[in-house]
Amino acid sequence: MKHQAVSAGLTAADIASIWRIPKGTVYRYAHLHQWRRYKQIGRVYYHPHDVTTTLDQMHSA
Template identity: 70%
Template sequence: MNRETAMAGLTADDIASVWRIPKGTIYRYAHQYQWRRYTETGRAYYHPADVTATLDQLIKEER
């Protein structure tokens, strides 16, 4: 992976701050909903489309 590709993904910290959910929940969702991910220099990056699809759906279900 090159630096540009790594910047396209979301870290657990990114997701936690944007959606205001605990990082433990993020890891659970990533496993449960099989988010695509890759690692770069020891950090996991999640595919933004997987993250937003899951979280948008969960928000809709809450309403």
């Protein structure tokens, strides 16, 4: 059986913890800002560049 390594994506829980925002807000931002995402072994991962670009802009304003 082959196993693929998990890429350096971020889960909603990761994002909520790092930026200290509710998971519901993570999902809303992902939708509004069209974050790239992929599924692996039943989990959704968001592209780190999309996440940091959005959240760094919002938190630096």
